[in-house]
Amino acid sequence: MEKFSTIGLPTNGRTAAWNALYATRMSQVEFTPADKQGFGAELSIGTLGPVKLAKLTMDRYCVERSKDHINDNRPRIYSLLLQAKGSSTIHHCGHESNLDAGDFVLVDTGLPHFFDTKDFSVTIMVRVLPSLLREYLPTPEQFSGLRLGHAVGLAGTLGAMVASLSEGVGRGISRDHEERVARHLLEMISMSYTAGFDISGESAILWRRRNDVISFIEDNLRDPELSSASIAQSLNLSPRYLRAVFSVSGEKISAFILRRRLEECARQMKNPAWNGHTLTEIAFSWGFNSAAHFTRCFRDKFGMAPREYRSAFTGAHN
Structure with missing residues (x-):
């Protein structure tokens, strides 16, 4: 050993x-x-x-x-x-x-x-x-x-x-x-x-394909143009098959992309190393293109405004 x-x-x-x-x-x-x-x-x-x-x-x-x-x-x-x-x-x-x-x-x-x-x-x-x-x-x-x-x-x-x-x-x-x-x-x-876990009826092929899709999303999460259509085109999949691939998780692709962007924003907001960056800079770096939309979605997920969330973890307010 x-x-x-x-x-x-x-x-x-x-x-x-x-x-x-x-x-x-x-x-x-x-x-x-x-x-x-x-x-x-x-x-x-x-x-x-x-x-x-x-x-x-x-x-x-x-x-x-x-x-x-x-x-x-x-x-x-x-x-x-x-x-x-x-x-x-x-x-x-x-x-x-x-x-x-x-x-x-x-x-x-x-x-x-x-x-x-x-x-x-x-x-x-x-x-x-x-x-x-x-x-x-x-x-x-x-x-x-x-x-x-x-x-x-x-x-x-x-x-x-x-x-x-x-x-x-x-x-x-x-x-x-x-x-x-x-x-x-x-x-x-x-x-x-x-x-x-209940794994009855799940397709191994769909789960493996889903992980390929997730890998692509993670690599391109910062791209504001990332969407179901762009993913299907990039991976050479039909929109219908793409929806079938993602259906095994019970979450729509658009909801997954939004959730992952919010989670990454929240993670950076908790990190004191990012105190010098504004909330808008962080949000836009993760693919958001509207501060109002980001604030509304963030509040829906975390139950508080981005400014409050950041202050609770780091004391920063911007």
Whole structure:
């Protein structure tokens, strides 16, 4: 088992050093700790046959994997995250999920995501290639970004199994048995998700196509001309088929685009680094072209005006 820590890293530039280390061992992301100089972090990584298990222990932080971090030359990985301690919020595949201790979320590293912890946090990750995961969970796309609560179905049993294996990797399991144990783990993941979600009648092809559409939307969310028509034309899909692809989620494309833009605006408004930018600048940078329309939609979603929302989080008023 490999183990890494911020102990010994220079105080100045510690965040950059940790980001570089994490990129070489896991995925390219950008960590932003609450305390950029004094934060503590520890990462342990082990393998269990075809599965990688990683445990991240860290002071309060947020981490983003943007489209700029996604390198097509590196293999796409699905990562099942267990919130072992603490709580967090993750934005992924158009979903916002709040995780408490024992909850799971499935993350597709080939798509952007943003993860924000509330305090000290321990996260355990089960990382597996898509081709292998699909042997047990044929449509992982439909679960990406959704919270699997610890009290739902077999999730509690899965959580205990993942936590135990993360401690036991590298000792107590012979190489002859690693493959079998990994298969049992993947079976448990499959049963936990099929028991925890109603997947009857869903089309695997539609869910996979939907994720292609979501990826395109995320890449072009700042474009004010983004619409169902422009998406259909760019992806060479008929408007009717595009509506069918998105119908599996129960949300219209126009509503999805609006919601994602509002969520990104809200996220930037909570970030003190953006205090020097006006609310209109933030809104227009995310594809809005009317301040009045933005304010009205923001109030409908968050229950308060943008100015009030920003002031509540950062104290800024513009």
